[in-house]
Amino acid sequence: MAISGEGKVAIVTGASAGIGQAIAVGLARVGFSLAVGARRKERLDDVSKEIERISGARPYAAALDVTDTTSVERFISGVLDHYGKVNVLVNNAGKALGLDHIDASANEDDWQEMLDTNVMGLLRMTKRLVPYLIESGDGHIINIGSTAGHEAYAGGGVYCGTKFAVRAITGALRQELLGKPVRVSSIDPGMVETEFSIVRFHGDEDRAAKVYEGLRPLRAEDVADCVVFAATRPFHVNIDEMILKSIDQADSRRVARHGQPS
Template sequence: MAISGEGKVAIVTGASSGIGYATALALADAGFQLAVGARRQDKLEGLVQAIEQSTGARPFAAALDVTDVSSVESFIEGVLQHYQTVHVLVNNAGKALGIDNIDENADETDWELMLDTNVLGLLRMTKRLVPHLVASGAGHIINIGSIAGHEAYAGGGVYCASKFAVRAITGALRQELLGKPIRITSIDPGMVETEFSVVRYHGDNDKAAQVYEGVRPLTAEDVADCILFAATRKAHVNIDEMIVKTIDQADAKRVARKS
């Protein structure tokens, strides 16, 4: 039997759109009290209004740039002042940038931003919240990984490296926190139609649209369902890892497209 989110506080990073947005809504509807953060505060306000309309409760919302230590610390301080505790951390903030091969033409700025966001950003949030999650007596860290953390592909070497790192960090946390009242989960989706490809192609909507042509991709809500499932199991049940793909995708490169 699933447990309710009633009375529990959940943080979702990168919550202004896509998987983060859908996850925040799903957790709020399940009874969790939400703390949401993202760089784009204008879009974050839309999420706040959606949660308030759906549940009647206004979530804590503030600017959060996981690549900026002061932003991370300010956000966490605000959450703790508002709720006094945290039970769930969904490390969702992340991005893919470019499809460069690893050669002399690659854009190192893209590399640095991916690693800073996907790896160091996740670590910054986790490091500062682990003590509070343990102290809650029912903590849970849910890291949003990717099938790119299971198989590398040409043009995605650095993005894949970042998601392999997320997988390694998740595994290490599972061992380091063994015996403490905290669960550790990685949700690893395949093709999901969000702003992901638009960001990857630096705003080129036509190229982004081609990624999903002839395919029925996952939606952000599909992934949010998986996150909610993991978060609402009994306290002793740990979903270590969940790989989720559309039926039209076998792996990072093999996709069934209809004309």
């Protein structure tokens, strides 16, 4: 039996595009009130309009850089001033940068940005919101992981490392919050066609397009469906972990491209 999001508040980080935007819209469709944050605040306008069209209410939308403690605290303060509570935190903000091997030529700035966004950003948001999630009596932390947190691949050592960390943090939180009214979930997709590869390749759209050439990748909405499913289970049901891939992807190395051998 699905539970409505009516009367509940959900925060989605990295909500200006792609998976984050789809998650915010999906949660609005099942009744959640939304607080959406992203570095590119101007790009939150489209998702805000869509949420207002669906729900009749404008979401709380504000700039949020999860790598900046001041930005995180300002955003959370704004959400609490606006709604007075938080029930669901979706830690979606994250990125991959480059495909550097771990050698002398690697870009350490890319490494640092991935670590600070994917790991420390998630921790900054979670640390500050756990007390309010407990106070809500019906809290839920949903971390957007990756199949890269289950299987490393050459060139992805640091990105995979951040997603292995997300998986470990999720597991630790599940134990730390046992007995408290907070569920903890990880939704771990494989290849999803969004801006992900464009960001990874520093804006090289041609190179990014080749990643998905000839196959049917997941869409942002596919991941959002899984988040909404987890968020709308009866409160005693915790979706610990959900892995999803396109039918054309077996693992990080084996994909089917228009009938070519995998």
